[in-house]
Structures are given as structure tokens and as C-alpha cells.
Amino acid sequence: MIFLFIALPLVVAGILPLIGKISPRLLPDILANAVFAALLAIALFAGPSLIGQGAGLQPFMFLGEPLGIHLALDGFSLFMLAAISLVGLCIGLFSVDYMEHYGHKAAYYALLLIMFAGMNGLVLVTDFFQIYLFLEVAAIASYALVAYGLGHEELEASFKYLMLSAVSSAFIVISVTLLFGLTGSLDFGAVSQALRGLNQPLASGVCAALFIMGFGLKAALIPFHAWLPDAHPSAPAPISAALSGLLIKVSGIYALTRIFLKVFGLTPALSNILMILGAVSMVVAAFLALGQKDIKRMLAYSSISQVGYIVLGIGLGTPLGILGGLFHLLNHALAKSLLFLNSGSIQMAAGTRNLEEMNGLSKKMPVTAATTLVGSLSIAGVPPLNGFWSKLIIVVALVQAKRFGFALAAILASVLTLWYYLIIQRRAFFNKPDEKWRDVREAPFLMTTATVVLALLCIVIGIFFTATISTWIEPARDALAGGLQVIQSSIGIQ
């Protein structure tokens, strides 16, 4: 059943070009969205019961012989799967109208499904090399998707992204190789056991550093972030949403968290490093976002900043901190995707991404304006939306752990975040409308539906945050925290 998460998108992606020949627009739309909906349904309904049986290790039978496929579903993986499928569905719905003028939708959907198959696979595997492989699957699909528009700017952005990402993938492979050499295995459990038995702080330290660099680049932590502000704006809006909302979290944060909390163990040194990286990303990216004129670049820098929050929370290592970090991951996925999708709506309607040209679109595009407001307020951390609660939990966790400097940095970053989001709201929507926007109309129905769903989720999760936390986030945190206690007594890097 879990295998469907990887197999279904891949299979559908495989047959899409053929279907695309028969029906270039309708069938690919329906098929792709059906896949997302099906995966979301499985994650929401079948998932929780599957976890209950313990980390579900599924040996697979094919033609009577056991194949070496080991997938593990625990609370953390299920949480990520649910988030991925949910945002994926909204992106799929949005793409139906948005990608009309890009052409060849079958190939687009195929690439999108492959990217999602890669992400799903990443969260389900228990083996270092397979993490690398699925990372690459998702990454290659994303290179192509970023360049989808085939304009000069897109191609350049995609190329930079590819080059930097290739470097990070290389370092990840190096680290995996080193680990294999040190421990003789690639499986998480076996490696973590072996590392504990082995007294090699420097070697594991080097591996850890390489992982941080590799996955940190995927997650766009400063100083490994520089590809993101070019790649995300140039991609088509739904892809920006998928990248900012999901890919950087899955291939970056999920992998970092899984590896450091389950395999290496979060020693104080690692915790400090992660927290410093997180705090620096939070604050510096916020400053950078302030100076932007392009709405999508501003959102891209904001993503870097919010990823800093998440890493700060998870890096803190206390149960409350991890809870806050994971909750913020979910909230940011929802809100940032919403904002990028809306920027796509604006771009489609008004033809520009330059904040100084947009003025007073709120009368013409009320739904977009309202949902953008919800998304902005959510990320800026305004109660009672979801972003407020997750940021609050992170700050409280920092204060409880007596890391007051970091708590102050978090609050400073929040203020900056509110600042630049208000700039977006004011410039894009609230000023007096310009003459040239006379003919602008609201975005098509499916696009607005997708964004309205995301906005409603932000509000609902904000109000019912206790229910959300106890149903989804606490199991995820418990799945991770188990590894923490076990390893804190190890002789890893001190």
C-alpha cells in the first residue's frame, strides 16, 4: 500500500505522453489530479492505521520471490506524505488553467508526477543510497520544470540551480561513501548502531559536515542558499510553489532531520551548528527580502528565512522545539504555496511581477487579494492563523531552553517578515488602482479554488491547532524523539 506512493505517480507519468497524444489537455489534467487526490486519501485515511502497526517495514513479493524493497512508514514520514499530497493536489488543480499557455501539458504533468514520486520515495526509504537516488529523481525533474518556460531567464536560473545542486549531490555521495567505508552498511539502523560502536569523532564529523552542506543546499540554508532566489521566481508559479513549499523541505529538511536525529544523534555541537545556521538564515534572508522589487523574489527570500525557523526549531532538539519546527514546516508549506500560486495568478492577470508596477489590484481580484492576505498574515505570524502558533511554539521552546539570543533573533525575524509582507499587500493590492489594470479580471475558477482551499486550511489549522498538533505533529515528533534519547548517550561528536 505504501509502495503506491512511489509507484502510482511513476506509472502514470510513464503513460502520460501516450495519453498526451490522444488528448493533449483534458485527460492529463484529470489523471494527474486524480493521482494526487488518491494519494492524499490514502495518506489521510489509511495512513494513521498503518503506523499503528509499528514502523511498517514492507517486504515486497514479486513473482514469488522477495525483493529487497524496504519502506518504512512512521509518524514523521506519514506527516510528510500527507503534507506533500495535500499541497500537490492544490498545485495540480492550479496547473490546469495556469499551464495552458505553456504548452505540452502531458510532459509537464509527467515531470510533476516524477518529482512527487521522488519526494514520496525520499520520505519512505531507510537507506542512504536510496535517499540519494530519490533526491536525484526529484531534483532532475525539478531542473526541467524550472526551465519549463524556455525563456532566457528561466534557462539561466535552471542552469545555476542544476550546477549548484550537482555539487551538493556530489558531496552527499561522498559522505555516503565515507559512511559506507566506516560502517559497512547503508541502512539507517545499521549505520547508527555502527557509529555508536566506532569511536571516530572526526570522521563522523566530516561526514556530518558534508551532509549539512549537501542537504543544507537543498534546503537553502545560508550560505548555501544562493540558487533559490534565481530558481524559484523564474519557474512557473505552480512549480515555484512546489519547490518552495515542498521540495526544499523534503529533500533538505526532512533528510537533515532524519539523518541527524535518527542516525547521528543530535549532539550539542551539531545542535549549535544547526541553530546558528537557522538563525543566520532567518535574519539575513529577511533583510534581503526587504530590498526586493520582484514579488516572487521576495517570496523566495522569505522561504529561506522560514526554513531558518524550521531548522532552528529542529536543531534545538528539545521535544517542544522539534514540535514547533515540524508544525512550522506544515504551515509554511501551505502558506508559501498559496502565496506563490497567487503570484502566478497576478502574473497571469496583470502580466508583471514587479511590485512597483502593480497597484490596487484588490478591487479587480478580490479572491486573490483575500487569500494573499491570509497567506501573508500566516507566515508573518499573526494570530489566530497557523503561522502564529508554530512560531510561538518555537520561541517558547527557545526560551525554555534558555537560548535567549536565538529567541530574540526569532522575534526580530518575525518583525522583519511582517514588514515585507505588508509591503506586498500594500503595493500589489491596496493602493489606488492604476489605469492599465482596468481590464484585469479575477483568476479562473480552478486556480482560485486551489488557493481558497489553502487559505481555508491556514485559518482552520490556526483555530484548531491543538487538534492538528495532536493528530499529525505529535506522532511525527515522537517518531523522531525516540531516536534522540537513545543516541544522546553515544560517544558521537561532543
Next chain:
Amino acid sequence: MTPQTLLIPILLPAGLAVVFFLIPSRVKLVREVLAVLGASALLYLGFVFFSVRNLSWKTPWLGRGIDFDLRLYHFSAFILLGLTGFLFLITLYSTVKMRNTPRLREYYGYVFLTAAMANGAVLSNNFVPLIFFWGGGLLTLYGLITIGGQTSHRTAVKSLMLGGFCDFSMILGIGILWAKTGTLTLSEISVKPEGVLAAAFILMMIGAIGKAGAMPFHTWIPDAAVDAPVSVMAFIPAALEKLLGIYLLARIALDFFHLEKNGAMAITLMIIGAATIVLAVFMALIQKDFKRLLSYHAVSQVGYMILGIGTAIPIGIAGGIFHMINHAMYKSGLFLSAGSVEHRTGTTDLRKLGGLSREMPLTAFGFAVCALAISGVWPLNGFVSKEMVFHGALETGYIIFAIAAWAGAVLTFASFLKAGHSVFLGPRSQDVPRVKESQGPVVLPILILAALCILFGVYNKLPLQTFITPILDGHAAPGEHLDFTSHALSVFNPVALISIGCLILALLLHIYGWRRGGKKAHLASEPVHTFPGLKQIYDLAEARIFDIYEQGIRFLRSLSLVLFKGIDRPIDAVYDKGVTAVGRAFTRLFQSAHNGHYANYLAWCLGGLLVLVGVIGWFVGF
């Protein structure tokens, strides 16, 4: 009847409201049919719940005693029945009357949303959802008032501000109550209003009477009478707000705090009630617009209800609560008939109308019944409830309150004689073209309400025993019998005779004024208006000196100017020069490092890696 069905009165109208917001404006028939069907379903539910009588549903919500707790018992079932009944009548009425309003989608949406909020407030057994629903009604009221027209924005804001203030004080009161009793569940609270709890009582009372529209929180109602659509007036200030406000006041006085007869709190209530009766009815008398006149009466009648509850005597309390439902019925009927007149003639100015009884007989009949009811004429329902309040007021021993109530009765009848005479009797006015009676859906609700007024008056045993008496269970001293019906219709006791005397006095006053004014009915109130001493007060009132909202706004304006010049501008300068400049400097610094070169970025990545290895190595003891 599973407990979850308690959610239907809240969710069904809310869901319908969403549907109404979405249906495009052009689809009229579907909307009207859906509205009437929905309202009928809710009314049916109201009856069903009333027969079930006892049901409750609770789910933990935010922890710390804040639960989503709904409880149906005799009082809330009774109010719920009233709420759903009025929703049905108003919806039926609106199908015709509001047909040509722009923003019709929003109208129905807000109406049903208001119903959802009101139902939720009545059913809540925990203060937090109560506050939520109570406050939600403010927003929908704002929306509904703004549908009225261009100038309605100011009035809508005023209603929001006044309502918000009352809500806020109620929340403070609830907070004190929570701190002292440790629970937020309505059915569990029972304390004496002493010390800090007295403050809580006052604060919550302000919230309740503010909602009901007593003085001095009433000033938005006359403005809304002109600015808002008349069906909104019939629905909310006339009916819903009275039901909710007096329901809460009754709970406060009977359940939460044990009001003692002639205790400090009780006297406060009685004073407010008496003052409201008298002051509002004076204002009502001189109005020249039919709807404004009705709205001042709505304020005045609330005084009777508050006075009744404030007596802390069973007959007085029962009278007050009975008056609440009676008033809702006849005031709503009066507004609806004013609306019917407006629908056909296009105006509600008393100077322009006249002699419409021949052309609109049904409306005139409905108006007449309701007008007689509000004036307290035997044997209608108003007579019964007013008598009960008079008895109670007398029993407290303070005659002054009874006198105030009687004075109010005089002027009430006088003003309705003036109104009825001006609109329906007398010579046919030339300012208005020939009209016909209004359509069925407009007239039917008026007649239904009129019929109910007659029923509740003549057969008053029914409402008293089914609705009111159970509420007083446990509040009467043992031995005191709770059957009021023997009092109710008897005319041959001193109190009733004095009331009848008041009515005759009012008639004489009206005839005198009419003659003086050259046989023009709308000038019948001039003698009172121009009475020396009163005239100056009236002029001041017209200039809105007594309107606390207006005075408050004026004060706030001057205060804000001082703060602006003295404090805000200097702080702003600090921000402008200081903070933003620093922020921009940092931004520029970081931006200069991002120059778009791939090699540059790669260098950072590798540099970062080296730093990481260095840091880790240092930790390890390189």
C-alpha cells in the same frame, strides 16, 4: 433526538448563508424558495426542540474549562422557538419586500448568519462560545445595516461601536466571574452579587441591556430605522436583540446572581428600566417619521422588561419576560406594517401619509392590533404583561417606578394614536398616489403576529404556563404560588383601573393636540413638544447632546489630535530616520553580496563547507 442535533440550529442557517452568498444575484426564485424552506425547517426544528425540552451536547474545545457546550432546556428552547419563528416571518416578508434591493445575496446571507449566531448564543452553555456568537451578531448587523443605502455606513459603524463596547464590558464581567468561580459553564454558576462580583454583575448587565437596546446604548436604533431596510429593523432590533438581551439579563438576574428584592443591584436595574421607559417614550412622541417613532418605542419597551426583572418579585419577573416575547411580536408587526406602507407608497413620513385604511385594510388592521397591544389595551397581550410589571413594581414598595411605568403608558398610547391617525385615518393625503394592499407574503406575517397578540392576550394561560412559569421554578419562595393567570385578565383591581385611566388620558391628550394642530394628526404631539421646559430638552436631544456615542466620538477626536501632534509624530520621526534607515543599510549590504555570478555562489558553498568542517574539527579537539 441525538445530542448532535443541537448543532443543526447553528449549522443549518450558517450553511444556508454560505449558499446564499454564492448564488448569483440574478437567480431570484431559487433564493426566495430556499430561504423560506430553510426558515420553515428551522421553525419546525424549534417546535421539535421545544417538545423535547431537555438536551445537551458538550465537546472539549480549547482546554482550561473552555468547552463547546450546548444546552437545551425550557428557557433556551422557548427563546429558540421565538428566534426561529421570527426568522420564518421575516424571510417570508423579505421575499417580496426586498426583491429589488441591490446586494440581495448578502442580505439573505447575513440574515441567516445572524440567525445562526443567535441560535448559537441561546444554546450555549459555556461563556466562550456565547461570547463568540454574541459578537458574531455584531458583524452581521453591520453588514445588514450597510445594505440600506449610501449613508448607512455611519450608522452601521455606530451600531458596531456601541455593540462592541457593550460586548467588551460583558467580556470583562465574564472574566471576573470566571476568576471568582473558576468555571465557565452557565449552568453551574450561582453567586451573590457582592463586592467584586457586583462589578461583574454590572458589567454583564451592561452587555445584556446594551444588546437589548436600553438607554444609553440605544442611539443607533433610531438612526438605523431610517438607514437600514425595514425588514432588518423588524428582525433584529425589534425581535432578536430583545430576545437575546433579555434572555441573558434574566439568566444574570435569576441564575448567575441571586437578585434580592430591593437590593442595590435590583434598584439599579429598576432605575435604568424606568428611565428608559420615560425618556425614550418622550422622544418617540415627537417623531415625524413612522419608522423612527417605532424605533424609539422599541427602546422604551425594553425599559418595561428591565423594570420587571429588576423587581425581583416573581410576578414582576414573569411580566418582564412575558413582555419580551410580546414586545417582539407586536413591535415586529408594527415595523412590518410600516414596511408594508413604505412598500406601496414609497415613504414613511407622517406628514405625507394619511387615510390609507381604505386602500390597505389588512395592513391597517394588523397595525391597529399591534398598536393597541403595545399600548396595553385589554384584552391584548401587552395589557397582560404590563399589568404584571405594574403589580411587581408596586410590590417593591417604591411607587416611583410604577408612576414612571404609567407615565410611559400614557405617552405610548398617545404616540400610537398619533401614528395610526396620521397614516391610516383622516383625510386621504394628496402627496401619495392611489395604492393597493400589499401582496400576500408581506401582509401575512403582520396578520400572523396580530393574531398571536390576540391569542397571547386572551388565552394568556397558554404562554404563561408553557413558557414563563418553568423559568421561575426555584426562584419563588416556597409557598408562593406561581399562577398569574388569575391576576392577568381581571380588570377590576386598582392597578388595572389606573392603567385604563392612563389610556383615557392619552386619548384626551391626542384629541387636544389634534384640534390645536388644525386637525392635522401628525401635529397632535406638538403640545408636549412645545411645552416649556420640555422644549429645550427636546432641542438638545435633537442636537444629539445626549447621545453618548456622538459625545464620545467628539472627545476621541480631540484626544487623538493631541496624541498625534504630541506623541505620534515624534515617534514616527525616530522610526523613519532611525529604524528604517538601519534596516535598509543592512539590506543593501547583503544585496551587494548577491551579484548573480555562479562562481560566487559556488565559492560560498565551498567556503561554508570548510567553515563547518573547521568548526566540527574544533569541537572534536583538532
Next chain:
Amino acid sequence: MMALQIGLLCGLVVFSLLAVLLRDILKAAISLAVASLLLGILFFRLDAPYAGAFEISVVAGLITVLFVVTIALTKAEGGVHESRAAAWIFPLFFVVFLVIDFLVMRRLIGQVASLPAPAEAGTFGQVLWKGRTFDLIAQVGVIFAGVFAVLALFRKRSKHE
């Protein structure tokens, strides 16, 4: 034999550097091919024949051919204007990196116990198909991604504005 090993390694590093630093892209592509060839030989010497075979056939063979064909079919537009700093920054960086690398590795080499050679798990085919089946599925995904990337990026631009 140590000398040959060191020679191969140095040659690998030198030709990789050349691939990055040379200005003429054709020469750079050829350097890449040579570097890969040396790496393949190293693999053979380290008893990993399959790795060596794949390395040579894919990088030195397939990729170099792709590069050369692309270079032949496209015209270089005027040279990219690079700042002069770029010319010496990378070599400097590389030297620093070498130094640090040397210091780190000196501590690590000899410290890490070499693992006992595990019992032969099976032939290459068995390990690949039975032991690491999932990797193959993932590999299918990668192939799909590549194929669709090509399909998407080289699509007809009739609908694209």
C-alpha cells in the same frame, strides 16, 4: 605499484582542473574524457571492474561524445565577459582547499579501521537485482525524469508566447 597509483591520481586531479580552467570548450571536454579514463583505470586497479567499465563507457564515451557533438553543432556567441578576479580566485581557492584537505586527511588516514571484507554476497547481477532492487526502481524514475525533461524542454514552441 605505488608510483603508478600516485601518478594516476595526480593525473586525475590535473586533468579535472584543466577541464574547469581551459578556455576552449573542446579542449575542456577532451580533458574531461581523459580524466574519466584515468579514473576508470583506477577502478580496475582497485578490483571494481564493473565500476571501471561503466565509468569509461559512460563518461569518457557517451558524455564526451554528447559534448563534442553539441559543441560542433552550436556556434559560440562572443566570449563571455568574465571579471579578472575569476582567473585567480579559483586556483587560490583550490590551493587553500588542498591544504585543509591534507591536514584533515592526515588525521584520518590510519585512524579508521578498515572493514573486514564481507563474505561474497553474490555475483554482481544478483546483488543488483535482488539486493538493491529498489534502487533500480528509483533509477527508472531518474530515467523517466531525464526523458521527460528532454521532451519538455525541446517541445514545439507553437503555443508558448
